[in-house]
Amino acid sequence: MIDIEHVSRVFGTGQNAVTALQDVSLHVPAGSIFGVVGQSGAGKSTLLRMVNALDRPDAGRIRVNGQTISNADPRDGGEAGIVGAALARARHDIGMVFQHFNLVGNRTVVQNVEFALEATGTPRARRRPKALEMLDLVGLAHRADDRPSQLSGGQRQRVGIARALASEPSILLSDEATSALDPETTRQILDLIKRLSRDLGLTVMLITHEMEVVKRICDSTALMEHGRVIESGTLEELIGTRESRVSQQLFPVGDHPPTPGNSVVDITYSGLDSNNAVIARTARELDLDLSILGAAMETVNGRQMGRTRLAIPGGDAQAQRVVDAVSRPGITAWIVQEVAR
Amino acid sequence: MIDITSPDFWPELFWTLLAGTWETIYMVGIAMIITLIVGLPMGIVVVGTEKGRFLEAPFGQRWIGAALHHSITFIVNLGRSVPFIVLMIALIPVTRALLGSFVGTGPAILPLTVVAIPFFVRIVEIAIREVDPGLFEAAESLGASRWLTVRRVIMPQATPSIILGSATTLTSIINFSAMVGVVGGGGLGQVAVTYGQQRYSWVHIVFVILILFVLVQAIQGVLTALAKHYGLPVPRRRWFGRRRDAQDALLASEANIPHETPTDPSLEGDRK
Ligand SMILES: Nc1ncnc2c1ncn2[C@@H]1O[C@H](COP(=O)(O)OP(=O)(O)O)[C@@H](O)[C@H]1O
Ligand SMILES: [Mg+2]
Numbered sequence: 138m139i140d141i142e143h144v145s146r147v148f149g150t151g152q153n154a155v156t157a158l159q160d161v162s163l164h165v166p167a168g169s170i171f172g173v174v175g176q177s178g179a180g181k182s183t184l185l186r187m188v189n190a191l192d193r194p195d196a197g198r199i200r201v202n203g204q205t206i207s208n209a210d211p212r213d214g215g216e217a218g219i220v221g222a223a224l225a226r227a228r229h230d231i232g233m234v235f236q237h238f239n240l241v242g243n244r245t246v247v248q249n250v251e252f253a254l255e256a257t258g259t260p261r262a263r264r265r266p267k268a269l270e271m272l273d274l275v276g277l278a279h280r281a282d283d284r285p286s287q288l289s290g291g292q293r294q295r296v297g298i299a300r301a302l303a304s305e306p307s308i309l310l311s312d313e314a315t316s317a318l319d320p321e322t323t324r325q326i327l328d329l330i331k332r333l334s335r336d337l338g339l340t341v342m343l344i345t346h347e348m349e350v351v352k353r354i355c356d357s358t359a360l361m362e363h364g365r366v367i368e369s370g371t372l373e374e375l376i377g378t379r380e381s382r383v384s385q386q387l388f389p390v391g392d393h394p395p396t397p398g399n400s401v402v403d404i405t406y407s408g409l410d411s412n413n414a415v416i417a418r419t420a421r422e423l424d425l426d427l428s429i430l431g432a433a434m435e436t437v438n439g440r441q442m443g444r445t446r447l448a449i450p451g452g453d454a455q456a457q458r459v460v461d462a463v464s465r466p467g468i469t470a471w472i473v474q475e476v477a478r
Numbered sequence: 479m480i481d482i483t484s485p486d487f488w489p490e491l492f493w494t495l496l497a498g499t500w501e502t503i504y505m506v507g508i509a510m511i512i513t514l515i516v517g518l519p520m521g522i523v524v525v526g527t528e529k530g531r532f533l534e535a536p537f538g539q540r541w542i543g544a545a546l547h548h549s550i551t552f553i554v555n556l557g558r559s560v561p562f563i564v565l566m567i568a569l570i571p572v573t574r575a576l577l578g579s580f581v582g583t584g585p586a587i588l589p590l591t592v593v594a595i596p597f598f599v600r601i602v603e604i605a606i607r608e609v610d611p612g613l614f615e616a617a618e619s620l621g622a623s624r625w626l627t628v629r630r631v632i633m634p635q636a637t638p639s640i641i642l643g644s645a646t647t648l649t650s651i652i653n654f655s656a657m658v659g660v661v662g663g664g665g666l667g668q669v670a671v672t673y674g675q676q677r678y679s680w681v682h683i684v685f686v687i688l689i690l691f692v693l694v695q696a697i698q699g700v701l702t703a704l705a706k707h708y709g710l711p712v713p714r715r716r717w718f719g720r721r722r723d724a725q726d727a728l729l730a731s732e733a734n735i736p737h738e739t740p741t742d743p744s745l746e747g748d749r750k
Contacts, residue, residue: 219745220681221538224621225622226621228619229621231619233619233620235612236610239612239613239615239616240616241631241635242635243634244634248630252626254628256620256623257621257629301619393538398735399597
């Protein structure tokens with residue numbers, strides 16, 4: 138569980154000041170996979186680095202599993218956050234993987250994983266077996282004695298994951314872990330993260346600039362822009378939210394020139410096999426000549442979700458009747474555009 | 479004048495050169511060992527105590543880090559800006575106070591060490607700066623102590639460059655050791671002066687040059703091989719364009735940059 142409360146961070150001073158984070162609050166529930174999306178420079182890395190105190194906030198508080206990691210609110214009892222041995226212990230409970238893997242090139246794969254165990258003070262005799270066990274978990278035990286440079290990008294990231302999880306953390310942070318990988322390798326790595334998070338009960342906070350990543354493994358997501366979180370929630374919630382940019386990016390239905398006499402209605406659905414039957418039935422029941430302007434359907438996090446944009450003749454009242462008729466748990470609809478005149 | 483045709487000439491030459499070579503190796507060797515012991519930690523500390531680095535605040539105190547950083551920087555800059563001949567003369571009273579004398583191979587070690595340390599600290603500093611900052615971040619994220627990070631991350635990554643730099647350091651200590659010979663420090667430099675300059679024996683000069691050349695070649699060869707053993711990238715020979723891809727991939731992998739097709743890199747400029 139990660140709690141980020143009213144966190145701000147400004148780099149530099151005076152004219153050169155850059156506000157990387159501005160009053161950001163997020164809650165990442167235990168056991169979930171939470172994705173933070175946004176363009177480059179939105180402040181995602183800065184936010185993630187707050188969680189394991191690689192960076193400290195100028196304002197606000199960060200807690201992990203109830204423990205205060207950083208606290209920049211002076212009114213809050215003056216407790217500034219943990220340092221020293223307590224911080225090291227907290228970090229043993231938070232694994233992190235990186236875009237460029239950050240493996241020590243002059244040491245072998247297994248030595249890279251052992252380093253994580255050495256950091257936790259694991260006795261020498263237990264390091265090698267545990268490191269090999271971790272490599273086995275990511276399917277790389279047979280490459281234990283290779284150098285990272287002998288591995289492909291995807292394999293290196295799997296070593297990065299083995300290293301991050303060697304100390305048996307409850308939290309995994311991922312900073313663009315798949316951004317340097319090709320699409321196929323990206324899918325493999327994401328599936329691995331998903332499988333491990335389920336098997337090991339991990340809480341995952343990952344940041345990415347690719348919707349693909351969110352779509353494939355995230356339960357919840359937050360969209361960042363210019364240092365602010367502009368929307369956040371579970372994917373189901375966001376998909377059913379009219380203004381959601383995440384939803385619009387996941388399901389682009391296009392901009393269609395309004396046809397005179399028609400209203401435009403969006404229907405979004407999550408967790409159903411298909412809404413086509415619903416639309417067809419509604420059209421039949423209301424005896425309407427619906428036309429589909431656009432539709433986007435995706436397997437999101439293993440479930441079918443999507444959005445359909447309809448043109449409805451017969452005035453706004455008619456459009457409202459369609460909205461009422463289709464709405465039910467799992468389906469949300471709204472009028473995008475009233476009758477064009 | 480020296481008589482090359484005299485029956486004693488060649489044996490005498492042999493023993494003179496042997497003694498000179500041994501003295502050179504002895505003083506250069508000891509000076510290098512001291513340089514390593516003193517210079518390595520100084521190099522690590524001078525980089526580490528920089529703002530935002532792993533030793534920024536030793537014992538939780540920023541001022542200690544700043545003080546260490548500035549004093550080492552000062553010493554290094556001072557040491558590097560004084561010409562060796564001046565340094566040697568300036569150190570005479572110090573040497574005499576410490577060792578009771580300032581002539582001979584033993585006392586020569588002091589100025590050699592003093593000139594080599596700042597040079598070597600720079601080499602260590604550069605080698606450590608080359609270590610990918612991402613590795614420090616990874617070590618930090620794992621909750622590794624500073625000492626462990628130095629041993630398991632910084633040293634493995636910086637060792638090849640430091641070994642190569644040691645070859646350069648050794649070569650320049652040999653250089654300076656010849657100058658020490660001129661003022662009675664012993665070694666091959668003194669052989670060159672006493673026989674070559676004062677007694678006009680070009681044979682001695684030629685042999686001194688030859689021995690020094692072989693010495694430097696051997697050091698460079700052995701240490702380069704050692705650096706490769708510790709992970710120095712070995713560039714592949716490239717005759718035709720065809721090899722280029724293989725080499726790019728190799729270099730990319732050495733730099734820990736993935737060479738699989740990246741997804742649109744323009745989308746994510748990361749801050750490194
Ligand atoms: N250490 C730093 N010093 C100065 N500016 C920084 C630093 N880290 C990040 N920034 C700035 O903060 C902003 C957010 O950066 P970042 O968190 O890396 O974004 P993202 O990960 O979303 O691409 C950028 O404008 C970046 O230039
Ligand atoms: Mg980033």
